[in-house]
Amino acid sequence: MEELYHALKKHLDNGRVSKEVADLSSYSFDASFGEYMPDIICQPMSTEEVVHIVKLSNQYDVPIYPRGSGTSLSGGPLAVHGGIVLDFSRWDNEITVYENDLMMEVSPGVITEKIHKVAESYGLMYPPDPSSSRVSTIGGNLAENAGGPRCLKYGVTKDYVVGLEVVTANGDIIHCGGRTVKNVTGYDMTKLIVGSEGTLGIITKATLQLIPKPIDTKTAMLQFDDFITSGEAVSKILRSGILPSKIEIMDKYCVDAVLSTHPIENVTADAESVLLVELDGHPLALEAEMKIIEETCAALPGCKVIIAEDEKQASELWEVRKLVSPAIVKFGPTKISEDTSVPVSQIPAFFEEIERIRQTYQLNLVVFGHAGDGNLHPNIITDKRKPEEMKRAEEAVAEIFKASLKLGGTLSGEHGIGLFKKPFMYNEFDEAGMKFMKDVKQALDPNNRLNPGKIFPDEHERFVLVHDE
């Protein structure tokens, strides 16, 4: 490792290589649970530097763990087998806008919010809006195929990537896609790499597609006496001929937690379930479309509709959703944020399952998420110093995934499998399905050096939150 360290230092100047314990521990965690010390951290700022690092990692047979801002909730960037952490956060400054192509080329360390702002300065929009966008890098978003509320109408990160520069496991530079919207030349390596969690290649440049920024938005809050009706409302809205930009859902525990610390005018805590709906487009259409939604929902039993009269009221209503994550920590210091997707029609059934699991395991289990596309985030708020409660949480998480899969859902909608969900992979895939994916991994990274220990479970691996002493 000493030799590798010195070899790396030859290629990366200005203190961009370190094996100081203090530095290494800063990279030993992410927004999930794990803690794993790497041996060396590197901060590349060019494709050539990444190539050098990959070639050295091959020479010294050491794994590589690419990393952005470490906001992963699935343990994606954790260096579970030690080795090199490739921190892209300093390569954050390359943004080229091709305004007449509605495209933008970026380096992997650019913060997502900066992409939003630059696009908007051209009257354009980069739709994917993960809630970590103020902190997360585009490289991390690409690795995990990040989502966000706006995905209902506009799709996920993958839908806005038209070209990539990638350094392969053996240190080659390849170009996938290009600067065109439509491209069916050869296999779609772009969409294979995006979402592959850094296990098939290292992204060093991305060309993103932008769209015209919608002229206006309009918001409504729908409060329901029971969550079954709120789930039905989602399908009803989508069947009314209108595609909202966002439909978010929160259960009563979330709303309650928010309002108890942050009261909002007109919003009461007595609803069982709350939907927030945002429309975007031309102001005249928004007016008329919101009327259709109001009529559709007012016809449902126990539904109260609040339509924001102006931007100020709209952002107040959205506060309820934005404050859920900070508010629910009042239930305890440890938050287990889960992520699953179910078919939209199964949202009510999934909510019933969550309520059952809450009762069975006696946990602070709340649920919110992107109801419009069925991507829900059950969160368990607990205390990792209480091993007995953590055991119950472990079992509850397993039950949540079982429930989701039973309803036709999937293990992850937008956070990725990473480290923490791989024990459940065989619940969703059979041997043949896993083999198909493993064959791709084996073909493109035969020595398993790119982010090893992720996605594919070890034999007999099971989900563990707390290790027995």
Added chain:
Amino acid sequence: MEELYHALKKHLDNGRVSKEVADLSSYSFDASFGEYMPDIICQPMSTEEVVHIVKLSNQYDVPIYPRGSGTSLSGGPLAVHGGIVLDFSRWDNEITVYENDLMMEVSPGVITEKIHKVAESYGLMYPPDPSSSRVSTIGGNLAENAGGPRCLKYGVTKDYVVGLEVVTANGDIIHCGGRTVKNVTGYDMTKLIVGSEGTLGIITKATLQLIPKPIDTKTAMLQFDDFITSGEAVSKILRSGILPSKIEIMDKYCVDAVLSTHPIENVTADAESVLLVELDGHPLALEAEMKIIEETCAALPGCKVIIAEDEKQASELWEVRKLVSPAIVKFGPTKISEDTSVPVSQIPAFFEEIERIRQTYQLNLVVFGHAGDGNLHPNIITDKRKPEEMKRAEEAVAEIFKASLKLGGTLSGEHGIGLFKKPFMYNEFDEAGMKFMKDVKQALDPNNRLNPGKIFPDEHERFVLVHDE
């Protein structure tokens, strides 16, 4: 082959296996140029039958060529190495609509238009609209990742596939994706298989995402004195905050050919370039948005705007675009339909290149296509009985791709590489890029039995339209 034939007949009843010459010749061609006789044709109607066929093909070491309606313009389904053609056209009847999930599950032989109609009967829309949709099967659309005019706003086939059932090269059945909009569980095998032209697996079932059907549409025709301005208009429209559902372009040769046989009121043949713009959404918004487009374009020099007053006039204007393909055959009996994509800002430069190539090679070379996303279709109308002219056409095609790549474009936007474009693959990819794709093919189809002879060129292969006697 005799033994294989009898083995296949044991699994497929009712005359769904044939080696009669008359049958085989019906499957020897598609909508492109080639003619290759298969040895056997099979018409499977279930996943199990496909598994049997694949296993027998392995046992007898014979290639398999999946095929829908044979509308491919790139030679995708041609049995270039003989073997088995897998005709899916009789497995055309399985359609399950999950209306509250906005999803539809279909068998591979379902005609694309039927999918459109069934979706519409639920107030929903399946956006991809390749121009062959009345004839093409969804299986073919999936294999080639088909596009169409509406892709500007809504994206391509791939963007609407959330789940697949696939029979792998060794006869396993795998399930990719599922019935959820968002899914980041493992590698995205769904989007890898879609567009892989039948070379990585055989699709036996697909789950498609539907969207709310827009309430209304509005059409405008923009006629320009020069094509540079028309190209600029595309970027200007997209920068005005409005995302039309379609922006189609035709050069004067196309418009002329249509109007000479089919005069349309108000439309004159004197424009150098014509755009057709369609907006969709709420009627109130359409009115206001069309005004913005009118103002944006009226400010451009030499632009004449016609806005359709009603649906009847709109469909008359669209006739101009729809009749291009049938109309241009008046220039000759042989049509070489090409397909390339360039960055939107490069459309004027590409049109200049096309004009130069037209002059240099003295050919009936016209161009039309989906200007909003830069996907253009240069067409050479010639006569395959004139070898000298065909030679010039060959050279012109090579020049067209050279021009497109020089402008940052790609070999294919929506027709696929198939047989006819593979000689150009090394013009777009270098060795490392090709190796990356070949490694995936090798991993998933190690014996090269699935649609062999496509996408990857042989050594020193060059583009040939006419073989020397």
